Amino acid sequence: MSWLWAIIVGLVLGLIAKAILPGKQKIPLWLTVIFGMIGSVLGNWAATGLGINETKGVDWGRHLLQLLGAVIVVAVGDRLWVGMRGGGGRRAA
Incomplete structure (x- = not known):
């Protein structure tokens, strides 16, 4: 069950992150979920380091x-992703 929650949180955080960032991101949905999961883990790590990972409420x-x-x-x-795929760059006329 914890993996299901990790995927759901990754999806939600990834989509919110894409909405916050300016412009259009070219990463697919599956990569958005993975990046959201990684961001969640990094945020938890930072919260633990700052001592705010467990609070009341x-x-x-x-x-x-x-x-x-x-x-x-x-x-x-x-x-x-764009750099590896070679897309999104400007072409000279």
Whole structure:
């Protein structure tokens, strides 16, 4: 069941990160989910390091760090994806 939640959280965070980033990202949905999952793990790691991973009530700080991690991973991952695929560059006339 934990893998199902990881996929759902990855999907949600990845889609929110794509909505926050300017322009259109060219990564496919499956990669958005993976990048969202990675961002979530990085956010949890940062929250643990800052000592805010477990609080009473809603863990807003942890959730914001997870979203920030997803935004960073999606932004970097999109640039790498476009670079590997060779698409999205400008062509000289």
